[in-house]
Amino acid sequence: MDLQKINEFAIKLIYDAGEQIRESFSKELIIETKTDANDLVTNIDCQIEQFFVKKIKELDPSHKIMGEEGLGDKIVTLDGPIWIIDPIDGTMNFIKQHRNFMITVGFFVDGVGKLGYLYDVMRNELIYAIRGEGAYIDHHPIRKLEPLTIEEAIIGINSSWVIQNGKINHEKIANLIRTVRGTRSYGSAAMEIALVVTGKLDAYLSMRLAPWDIGGGMVIAQEVGAVATNLKGEPFNLLSNDTFLIANPSIHQKLLDEFIELK
């Protein structure tokens, strides 16, 4: 399998998809709800996922596709080549802010992440990685992350996880928020991961993400030395939703040990 060729194919696809999304602002947006009133999807999420599915199947019909909107394949094992795609990560931001959303794509073979992409559509900023060959932002190499302390860290956390939800020790999370230099919340997991792999955030945690939120980011994380696991410190389960922590390697274990306790 020629990864360089597949990488060139994927980059072109992502730039094309971004162009379609930017053009969509002049057209009618159809907004529907999914699991609840705040879980939104638009015709553009589906249009972009459909575009990826069509192009990937033209490239190689044996490649499987796991996409958020379910227009690809039903994935029950990670065997073989699988594309994990979120056509718009941060749909609420897409609708309300017309910014702060990403296209994110991961290419896995037998469960091993080979290629990863995080594309900020409105900034036209592409981060990608090829397994074993490093990570790039707009084609410039991304440097390995520098060590720091938790007291110096800025962390990404959604305030809804800080409100009592019975799943995490809130005393410890409150203590984490008191300890760090600052907290941020962006409403797009892919965007928070992009900030961590480029050292603009030092950690990001979530109580529930889906494989397509993090698949592309995981490949990039490995290339810059960021550590990505679930909140138990285990590998994220790519066949279901899971908790998630990505962090600078100098603070990842300490965050788990001292500040995160699942109930």
Ligand code: 2AM
């Ligand atoms: P989305 O916009 O693609 O749905 C919002 O804080 C972040 O969580 C976004 O990355 C969003 O992705 C994701 N998200 C929203 N609802 C989710 C759910 N039910 N399960 C997992 N991730 C979700």
Ligand code: CA
């Ligand atoms: Ca969604």
Ligand code: CA
């Ligand atoms: Ca998502």
Ligand code: CA
């Ligand atoms: Ca999405």
